[in-house]
Amino acid sequence: MIADLETKVREIALVPEQPGEKSAESGLALSIRFQALNAALTGFARRMEDLERRALWLACLWLGLPAEVVTTQWSRDYQIADVQAEMEALGAMQAAGFPVEAVREQMRSVAQLLFASGDPDAFARVQEAIDLLETEA
Secondary structure, eight states: OHHHHHHHHHHHTTOSOOTTOOSOOOHHHHHHHHHHHHHHHHHHHHHHHHHHHHHHHHHHHHHTOOGGGOOOOOOSOOOOOOHHHHHHHHHHHHHHTOOHHHHHHHHHHHHHHHHTTSOHHHHHHHHHHHHHHHHHO
């Protein structure tokens, strides 16, 4: 009974690993779990944006400023991806002899996951390196 409740709490809390799991999750199960997490993050962001908007409205009232002076906008897109699965897909594509264009696109996808949130110049250099690597292949 308590174990069932603990399992439900972990499921609701989107805990990525369930105790006692013996086998790895399938790609579909991971995709569903990521979709649920993305939806939860989007919902949380909407609530936080609303809270921040109300707090800023209250601050504007306190300071005597028009409410339009300050705006807030939280991201609506939290696409969490499984980097390990993307890397395995890249390795499988290379081993299977996929066309250079397909491998390059997968490399770009992996680079996007790993580097896009950092320095834009560094990300551009990584993309250029991928292009140079592909022209040499």
